[in-house]
Amino acid sequence: MKALKRVLAVMLAAMLALSMVACGDEKGGSTSDETNNNTSNENSDNSGEAKELKFEVVSKGFQSTYWQAVYKGFQDEIEKIQSDNNVTIKYNFVGPDSETDIAVQVQEFESAVNAAPDAIGLAALDVDALNDNIEKVNGKTPIIGFDSGVPNAPEGAVLANASTDNYAAGQLAAENLYEKIKSRIGDGQVRIGEVNQDATSESITNRGLGFIDKMIELLTADSKTVCVTGNEKYVGDSSDSTADEASADVIIEVRVPAQTTTELCATEAGAILNKQDTIAIFGSNQVAAEGVITANENLSVCGSEDTQIIAVGFDSGSVLKAAVSAGTMYGAVTQAPVSIGAVLADLMYAAANGESVEDTDTGCQFYTAENITSEEIAQNLYD
Numbered sequence: 001m002k003a004l005k006r007v008l009a010v011m012l013a014a015m016l017a018l019s020m021v022a023c024g025d026e027k028g029g030s031t032s033d034e035t036n037n038n039t040s041n042e043n044s045d046n047s048g049e050a051k052e053l054k055f056e057v058v059s060k061g062f063q064s065t066y067w068q069a070v071y072k073g074f075q076d077e078i079e080k081i082q083s084d085n086n087v088t089i090k091y092n093f094v095g096p097d098s099e100t101d102i103a104v105q106v107q108e109f110e111s112a113v114n115a116a117p118d119a120i121g122l123a124a125l126d127v128d129a130l131n132d133n134i135e136k137v138n139g140k141t142p143i144i145g146f147d148s149g150v151p152n153a154p155e156g157a158v159l160a161n162a163s164t165d166n167y168a169a170g171q172l173a174a175e176n177l178y179e180k181i182k183s184r185i186g187d188g189q190v191r192i193g194e195v196n197q198d199a200t201s202e203s204i205t206n207r208g209l210g211f212i213d214k215m216i217e218l219l220t221a222d223s224k225t226v227c228v229t230g231n232e233k234y235v236g237d238s239s240d241s242t243a244d245e246a247s248a249d250v251i252i253e254v255r256v257p258a259q260t261t262t263e264l265c266a267t268e269a270g271a272i273l274n275k276q277d278t279i280a281i282f283g284s285n286q287v288a289a290e291g292v293i294t295a296n297e298n299l300s301v302c303g304s305e306d307t308q309i310i311a312v313g314f315d316s317g318s319v320l321k322a323a324v325s326a327g328t329m330y331g332a333v334t335q336a337p338v339s340i341g342a343v344l345a346d347l348m349y350a351a352a353n354g355e356s357v358e359d360t361d362t363g364c365q366f367y368t369a370e371n372i373t374s375e376e377i378a379q380n381l382y383d
Contacts (some may be wrong), residue, residue, distance in 0.1 A: 056112035057121035059095035065325025069382035089114035143353035148203030162343035170210025193272030193281035230254035265291025289313025
């Protein structure tokens, strides 16, 4: 009897063990299948969801319609990118009230870095003032420059720029102005003025220097001597004068206001326009060009006739377009601000996705009353 009980106990224990193993196998198989099913379902759900990116853009400001046009180009392209790529992009587009507010832009860029975005767009007012914060990024966030870009930034910090070749744009202004005035050079000393809103930002300085250097090149080729006077930055960085002020055939006088305003640019322009030997003047951006126009409202010396002072400007806006159309200002160089904003958006998106990017020249054109309404020119003009 005892032996029978022991047999029954052994059989019962064996049956219990078999039952536990069977249960364990069933549970293990179910877990594996459940995991695979969850993974499959998760991938399926994510394939229909939009990826989300965050961009921070720090511009030079919003004081002119030029920057508003850049912003519009950026906005429109972001919408297109989202639609074409099933992605959601949240962005913050800021800038100081004035292009002399360097400290404000430094704070805005610092805030942009602290927001830890997927990409940063930057149009630097003063690179030296921003370099400490740029170095803090240390390659963690791709930076794309636009408009003037970020010249002399720490090596490798800025991956690409969406901008006009500003030096070449200044040269284009000089070439077109020279064709208009060269017949008036040679009978006594004459003066060509240049008004730049500042002497710090790359776009303005390169534009101004491009104009001066090309004008010296053209004059020298025609056996004329030149002296560059005025603002130390432009005098020092431009091509060397070929004569002193007393003996030069042409004086190129460069003026820069203490602050970036149309009114102060008008004061500087007025000082040049009031000189009896002035035959031409260049305003190197919208603010400076509008300063020339404002100064002329009281003096009425500018126009397109050989007896008048020939004025050329840069950029666009309703005031400048009206002056060109009326012939008060002979012509102006236009960038493609909407295109700059669009290319900026494309470069930021590519960089945020780890793609290779490179500098993109967004181009420029010279327009006068004769071609201002042409399709090629009109698409690049803004109000």
